[in-house]
Amino acid sequence: MGTTQLETVPEPKYWHLKTVLSEALDSEFSVGEILPNERDLAARFGVARATLRQALEQLELEGRLQRRRGVGTTVAPPRVGVAVGTEQQAWPGSAGDDWQTVDCAVAVPPAAVADALETGREQPVHIVRRSRVTHGQPVAAELLYVPETSVPELSAIGTPSGAARARAVLRELQRLELDSRENAVELGSARADDAKELDRLPGAPVLVVTTRYLAGGRTAALSVATYRADTCRLTFGDSGAVEIHEGPERQAS
């Protein structure tokens, strides 16, 4: 992860090895197959184990390999395309939404979230926790921040807490007329609670999608969703189906 002065840095050994390994994965291995152990692989390719490990890390970053404790290193299936930018005009929790509502709390959000919501840094907001499962696999964990001013009728309904309360917040939110949605994607590392939900270790690379829901000229809700970076490819657009990977996920168009 170092940087600068690239002119004087030759292409690292593991980089060439990665290319060779990648070709071997294509031609000799099938999805789910367990790779030989590191000692055997290092011997076969005539490299030091440290070099081999760096190449394996790269291939894991690219979603080609999965490493699991007690199982070893296996050839990963193609990444799953997960639509993020479709249904531009839908509130969270609308019909057809494949998120599951988990829980709800009232708490002071992180300072950056409070600033985006313009609620003031000490002001508690509703925090709805949701999770997304695609093809039986957990792919994302979300915190949805909803200021009290976006759901003014909520207290009158009086559902106590938990998932039922969360659904009540979403129902109230859907009463507002949604103007537009804006998404941003960036690299992050999984927080401890998200990591547990996504079956990853804390600190694993994740794709963080921030969505701002605009209604009545202001930010009515803000979603921060953490996607598994190893298994997901996030798609944006009308059909949400960009598939350039080979294998069972590929669709003829």
Add this chain to the structure above:
Amino acid sequence: MGTTQLETVPEPKYWHLKTVLSEALDSEFSVGEILPNERDLAARFGVARATLRQALEQLELEGRLQRRRGVGTTVAPPRVGVAVGTEQQAWPGSAGDDWQTVDCAVAVPPAAVADALETGREQPVHIVRRSRVTHGQPVAAELLYVPETSVPELSAIGTPSGAARARAVLRELQRLELDSRENAVELGSARADDAKELDRLPGAPVLVVTTRYLAGGRTAALSVATYRADTCRLTFGDSGAVEIHEGPERQAS
């Protein structure tokens, strides 16, 4: 990057340290400031240097720190929002596009690209190389694959090669009526040539944006753009301005 059996794995030490360090960055350091060396930091927080290094890696992944050879570790400026999904109806190279056309070649694309373009695996295509600079910083390197059938008049124009040829390919492409654009984002590692252009080392984490340009019911061109994951936040949506970070980049709405 390990996984599974999270129930039995306690929160790692570096994770707690990361949180503490992050708070220290907020309260004690300003953007661009150089952090104390690893020995001093490890002593201050009472941790082993290996633990400290893991926490620093996490903070680098999250874009909070930058590590540079010969400089040390500095506090990173907020990530730059780079619009990716705006101007849904525009071809690459249209007016207002902030990409620079670098070069052009005719070559057989990777198999997955050929499949997406439905050109056949041995069929050469035009490969236009472009780069994107935002706020004076290189943020992305792109390979745009254009089948010969999308630019049938091109050979008659006869520009020899290089950037002029690349611009001719883009001009011809713009004659087609664009139906829609689809984007996908996934985690990747920088290829050697992209890394050099982006001032990163090969293998650095990057965000790979694949864009399919649809015209006349087929894929008329396919773009694979590699964005720096350390400095960029990719934005999608009409205004393309989701800013939840504090600091000079933040915009009042």
